[in-house]
Amino acid sequence: MNLNEPPVIDFAPFYANDSTKEDLIQQIKQACEQFGFFQLINHPIPTKLQTAVLQHSKEFFNLPLETKEKYNLTTDSFNRGYERLRSQNFDKRTKGDLKEGFFLGKDLPLDDAYVLQRRFGQGPNKYPSEVTDPKGFRRVMDEYHDAMIELSVAIMQVLAHTLGLDGDAFRDFCDHPVAVLRLLRYPPQEADASGFEKGIGAHTDFGAITMLLQDDTGGLQVWNNLSSEWVDVTPVPGAYVVNLGNMTMRWTNNRYLSNLHRVINTSGKERFSVPFFFSGNPNYTIRCLPGCEGPEGAKYPPITVHEWMTGRYADTYGRSEGAIGEMRQTGGNV
Numbered sequence: 001m002n003l004n005e006p007p008v009i010d011f012a013p014f015y016a017n018d019s020t021k022e023d024l025i026q027q028i029k030q031a032c033e034q035f036g037f038f039q040l041i042n043h044p045i046p047t048k049l050q051t052a053v054l055q056h057s058k059e060f061f062n063l064p065l066e067t068k069e070k071y072n073l074t075t076d077s078f079n080r081g082y083e084r085l086r087s088q089n090f091d092k093r094t095k096g097d098l099k100e101g102f103f104l105g106k107d108l109p110l111d112d113a114y115v116l117q118r119r120f121g122q123g124p125n126k127y128p129s130e131v132t133d134p135k136g137f138r139r140v141m142d143e144y145h146d147a148m149i150e151l152s153v154a155i156m157q158v159l160a161h162t163l164g165l166d167g168d169a170f171r172d173f174c175d176h177p178v179a180v181l182r183l184l185r186y187p188p189q190e191a192d193a194s195g196f197e198k199g200i201g202a203h204t205d206f207g208a209i210t211m212l213l214q215d216d217t218g219g220l221q222v223w224n225n226l227s228s229e230w231v232d233v234t235p236v237p238g239a240y241v242v243n244l245g246n247m248t249m250r251w252t253n254n255r256y257l258s259n260l261h262r263v264i265n266t267s268g269k270e271r272f273s274v275p276f277f278f279s280g281n282p283n284y285t286i287r288c289l290p291g292c293e294g295p296e297g298a299k300y301p302p303i304t305v306h307e308w309m310t311g312r313y314a315d316t317y318g319r320s321e322g323a324i325g326e327m328r329q330t331g332g333n334v
């Protein structure tokens with residue numbers, strides 16, 4: 001059976017641990033093969049926490065530009081903080097993506113072993129002090145980050161099952177992971193915008209899985225390989241849009257798709273979304289999984305998470321060794 005758009009899947013059977021779990025595994029497997037995208041409902045993240053994240057995000061983006069710029073992520077090499085409008089560019093025909101962002105991760109002290117080793121994405125957060133409740137902002141973001149790591153581990157267990165592996169096959173990958181929370185705001189596109197203008201140009205994600213919370217505005221689209229067209233990922237209140245990143249494609253030798261997606265916000269109002277990128281332990285080596293080789297063997301050489309992520313960011317953001325350049329040249333995030 002072919003799907004017209006990524007399916008909405010009930011995650012409750014994961015916790016029920018009864019015969020319905022096998023059905024859940026099969027639904028996710030099919031979605032991974034056809035779209036590399038699905039939506040998850042009945043997951044354990046409380047609606048109240050999701051609402052609080054979106055509210056704090058909105059409040060931060062409402063601050064004056066010069067205040068937001070104080071937290072610019074280019075002031076250090078930890079990849080945390082504010083990313084101004086049009087910083088990233090996934091479509092060279094435009095002046096850059098029509099979105100602004102704010103990156104958060106696990107808030108690690110400077111003497112953490114991974115931070116000292118300058119492992120990718122490890123470091124301290126930046127927290128804005130100009131929002132009305134700075135402590136609340138920090139508490140909510142930290143709590144949400146922890147909860148999203150737990151959900152990521154659960155989804156990685158299901159992915160292992162879909163591939164006929166033990167539930168803990170990705171245990172080492174899930175330890176001390178690179179996990180990035182990205183608050184995003186998309187202003188409405190101008191009515192006279194060029195046909196190329198995008199909130200975020202077509203790209204694939206770098207990590208293992210992304211779990212995206214979106215408001216009810218709409219505008220996210222995914223490529224349907226079977227019908228060769230963009231299809232909407234229709235907002236479902238409280239649901240997570242889960243998509244597979246490049247690492248999962250490498251693990252499975254292309255059995256699972258790391259699929260192209262983009263955002264075009266023609267709604268006439270601003271759109272908020274919050275992707276969470278789960279990219280695993282920086283020292284873990286991604287290699288073709290047992291049973292995925294096929295007759296021609298592995299298509300991709302082994303690579304560590306640190307090397308992969310550093311390379312992908314350098315390609316698409318023009319950064320290297322922590323020095324941050326202009327984020328203009330990009331060949332897409334594939």
Ligand SMILES: O=C(O)CCC(=O)C(=O)O
Nearest residue numbers: 184205214220263273275
């Ligand atoms: O905002 C969205 O809906 C998509 C964001 C996205 O694809 C990304 O940040 O990689």
Ligand SMILES: [Fe+2]
Nearest residue numbers: 203204205261
């Ligand atoms: Fe993405």
